[in-house]
Amino acid sequence: MTEPHRISPEQLQRRNAILSRLLEVSLILNSNMALKPLLTYIMEAACEITESEAASILLYDRNTDELRFVASNTPGANIDEMLKIAVPMQGSIAGQIARENRHIVINNAEDDPRIFRSVDKSIGFTTRSLLGVPLHVKGNLVGVLEALNKRGEAWTQDDLSNLLILANHAAVAIQNVRQTEALRKANAELEKIDKIKNDFIAIASHELRTPLGVILGYASFLKEESQGEVSEHATAVLNSALNMRNLIEDMTNLRYLHLGKVELVKETVPVSALIAAMQNDLQSLAKAKGHRLQIDLAQADTSVLVDRVKIGMALSNILNNAIKFTPDQGIIQISCERRPAEIWLKISDNGIGIPADQLEKIFDEFHQVADHMTRRHNGMGLGLPIARGMVEAHNGRVWAESQGVNKGSTFYVALPVAGEAKA
Numbered sequence: 001m002t003e004p005h006r007i008s009p010e011q012l013q014r015r016n017a018i019l020s021r022l023l024e025v026s027l028i029l030n031s032n033m034a035l036k037p038l039l040t041y042i043m044e045a046a047c048e049i050t051e052s053e054a055a056s057i058l059l060y061d062r063n064t065d066e067l068r069f070v071a072s073n074t075p076g077a078n079i080d081e082m083l084k085i086a087v088p089m090q091g092s093i094a095g096q097i098a099r100e101n102r103h104i105v106i107n108n109a110e111d112d113p114r115i116f117r118s119v120d121k122s123i124g125f126t127t128r129s130l131l132g133v134p135l136h137v138k139g140n141l142v143g144v145l146e147a148l149n150k151r152g153e154a155w156t157q158d159d160l161s162n163l164l165i166l167a168n169h170a171a172v173a174i175q176n177v178r179q180t181e182a183l184r185k186a187n188a189e190l191e192k193i194d195k196i197k198n199d200f201i202a203i204a205s206h207e208l209r210t211p212l213g214v215i216l217g218y219a220s221f222l223k224e225e226s227q228g229e230v231s232e233h234a235t236a237v238l239n240s241a242l243n244m245r246n247l248i249e250d251m252t253n254l255r256y257l258h259l260g261k262v263e264l265v266k267e268t269v270p271v272s273a274l275i276a277a278m279q280n281d282l283q284s285l286a287k288a289k290g291h292r293l294q295i296d297l298a299q300a301d302t303s304v305l306v307d308r309v310k311i312g313m314a315l316s317n318i319l320n321n322a323i324k325f326t327p328d329q330g331i332i333q334i335s336c337e338r339r340p341a342e343i344w345l346k347i348s349d350n351g352i353g354i355p356a357d358q359l360e361k362i363f364d365e366f367h368q369v370a371d372h373m374t375r376r377h378n379g380m381g382l383g384l385p386i387a388r389g390m391v392e393a394h395n396g397r398v399w400a401e402s403q404g405v406n407k408g409s410t411f412y413v414a415l416p417v418a419g420e421a422k423a
């Protein structure tokens with residue numbers, strides 16, 4: 001390696017230019033570039049700062065334990081041919097740079113037996129000299145950066161130092177882009193799976209509705225017309241079919257919520273009417289479990305502008321859970337609290353309670369505190385996400401509080417009061 005003793009004004013100017021180029025490199029490599037333009041930029045910068053004819057980047061393929069050319073600007077070369085070439089880790093210059101994690105300087109490549117000649121041959125290029133540095137990030141091999149054919153004399157110490165600086169930035173930038181691209185791919189894959197799931201739900205719920213209608217019709221007919229054991233069997237069929245219909249309705253509602261297609265037919269309704277409707281809906285279920293429903297209608301004359309059916313569905317889902325997750329002879333309290341521009345409906349039970357780390361998760365689709373295999377209650381984990389979706393479509397909020405396991409739970413539904421804007 002040769003190093004000039006005295007620095008001429010031209011050399012000083014050149015050093016200046018290289019320094020500003022390296023500064024620019026660090027800024028550009030930190031921006032959000034796609035892989036291809038990024039590699040091109042790195043190669044051009046490598047040629048410029050080392051005054052060489054060409055540059056190549058090889059990336060490490062962990063699966064095959066080989067290096068692969070991913071970019072090169074060798075003049076006149078057949079790049080497509082070059083990109084097909086795999087360079088082995090053993091017996092090649094690039095392989096040695098990668099394995100030993102250190103640079104290699106070759107000033108007379110034509111005589112060097114380590115040069116991987118098949119590359120030169122297949123692309124029609126002659127490597128006269130080579131300066132290669134590893135691309136490494138925190139001990140992980142990313143690849144190799146090579147500058148080829150120094151213009152003029154031999155490689156200098158400055159060429160090496162500058163190429164190493166470039167390689168440090170380049171390795172991080174390449175790694176970042178590859179990780180972002182992998183994430184993007186995984187995301188696209190997830191979106192595809194989500195679409196398949198949604199299409200399946202749409203088709204299944206549509207196709208199930210007709211045969212289910214027939215089963216419901218005949219089962220109720222049979223129940224009315226029969227007696228004794230046959231009537232009991234017909235009731236069992238009817239109840240199962242009704243459960244299935246609820247499930248299909250849940251799935252359909254969820255789909256509409258996802259698509260943002262919930263149509264709201266709003267009217268001004270006093271909260272007392274919403275409470276009465278939910279009580280009416282679930283009274284018999286509560287009675288069957290021996291629960292006491294305590295309803296406090298103070299402040300329930302406040303009106304809200306809501307779709308009765310959709311908010312009714314949300315409230316019924318919450319009350320249904322309170323009944324379901326409270327052992328027999330429990331107490332369920334329903335009350336409301338006037339807040340600035342809002343009314344809070346409160347549904348409390350003295351049932352099995354909810355662990356602190358589950359209070360938010362229970363609003364996720366298909367999430368249940370007890371897993372499917374051990375739980376004793378029926379349901380699919382859709383009641384609360386639907387309740388939250390419906391309430392949020394009204395610009396309201398739903399949340400849960402609990403002191404812990406076996407300490408009961410309280411669910412809040414906050415709805416904007418009709419005609420009052422929030423401060």
Ligand code: ADP
Binds near residue numbers: 349368369379380408
């Ligand atoms: P599902 O009731 O069909 O399981 P939900 O979405 O309505 O689905 O509720 C999700 C989970 O939240 C329930 O499985 C249960 O573990 C928990 N949960 C909901 N309400 C209560 C409650 N009042 N008390 C205790 N746990 C509850």
